[in-house]
Amino acid sequence: MDTNRIDKEILLHAAPSRVWRALTDAGEFGTWFRVKLDAAFAVGRRVTGHVTYPGYEHLTFEVTVERMDPEDYFSFRWHPYAIDLAIDYSAEPTTLVEFRIEAVEGGTLLKVTESGFERIPAGRRAEAIRMNDGGWATQINNIRDHVAR
Amino acid sequence: MSRADALSVSRTSTLSAAQAHAAAPLFAALGDETRLKLVLRLAARGPESIAQLSATSTVSRQAITKHLEILARAGYVRGYRRGREHVWRLQPKRVAIARGYLDQISRQWDDALGRLTQFVEG
Numbered sequence: 720m721d722t723n724r725i726d727k728e729i730l731l732h733a734a735p736s737r738v739w740r741a742l743t744d745a746g747e748f749g750t751w752f753r754v755k756l757d758a759a760f761a762v763g764r765r766v767t768g769h770v771t772y773p774g775y776e777h778l779t780f781e782v783t784v785e786r787m788d789p790e791d792y793f794s795f796r797w798h799p800y801a802i803d804l805a806i807d808y809s810a811e812p813t814t815l816v817e818f819r820i821e822a823v824e825g826g827t828l829l830k831v832t833e834s835g836f837e838r839i840p841a842g843r844r845a846e847a848i849r850m851n852d853g854g855w856a857t858q859i860n861n862i863r864d865h866v867a868r
Numbered sequence: 869m870s871r872a873d874a875l876s877v878s879r880t881s882t883l884s885a886a887q888a889h890a891a892a893p894l895f896a897a898l899g900d901e902t903r904l905k906l907v908l909r910l911a912a913r914g915p916e917s918i919a920q921l922s923a924t925s926t927v928s929r930q931a932i933t934k935h936l937e938i939l940a941r942a943g944y945v946r947g948y949r950r951g952r953e954h955v956w957r958l959q960p961k962r963v964a965i966a967r968g969y970l971d972q973i974s975r976q977w978d979d980a981l982g983r984l985t986q987f988v989e990g
Binding site (some may be wrong): 725727729731732733737738741742747750751752753799800829831833836840843844 | 912968970972973974977978980981983984985986987988989
């Protein structure tokens with residue numbers, strides 16, 4: 720497994736124009752992504768917003784749009800897994816998120832790529848895991864207790 | 869991204885008796901505060917010399933060396949010479965951490981794209 724990028728592909732039963740709107744219209748994006756954006760997406764613009772996922776409304780969302788080629792390609796940069804309010808992520812490396820739209824029979828093939836994880840410090844990755852439901856440090860304790868029995 | 873999604877994911881793991889037996893020394897090596905700190909530090913900052921590792925620690929250089937040797941026997945770290953220094957680096961954990969992290973973000977994308985599908989097809 721490549722630990723430096725994520726690739727996703729999904730076939731949507733909708734026209735490319737529909738998918739483009741869902742990706743790039745701030746209101747539509749926010750509906751499925753669960754974020755309330757403060758501004759529209761525009762090339763070069765830093766867009767902020769608030770997470771609307773129940774229980775996590777205190778988190779902010781921030782991306783900088785890189786490219787928008789209508790019904791073809793949309794990309795932005797952000798800080799992956801920036802969920803710790805005590806940390807200022809602004810000086811840290813970003814990852815690049817790219818959406819590629821392809822018209823196919825019966826709908827649209829959407830390819831999503833997030834790349835640049837090699838620039839994210841290992842310590843930050845470990846921290847992100849720790850924050851996931853107790854994380855690996857807790858798991859280690861659990862297993863240690865388990866095997867000690 | 870709905871970063872919050874990953875927080876709701878819980879993983880449970882079960883170990884067979886044989887696996888647990890094999891795994892016990894691995895976890896025992898981490899069952900010490902100083903050693904856990906050393907692992908986390910090497911994960912965060914990359915390879916460091918004994919001098920660097922003991923500079924900010926209240927534990928003696930000699931004790932740090934002993935802890936690193938225990939970690940090395942469990943395969944978490946490896947020591948090598950860099951000029952006149954003895955430098956230690958993290959071994960498999962780093963890869964495990966990187967994979968776990970990407971797995972998590974990958975699941976977030978799966979969830980988000982699931983919602984996108986419902987949104988545009990609904």
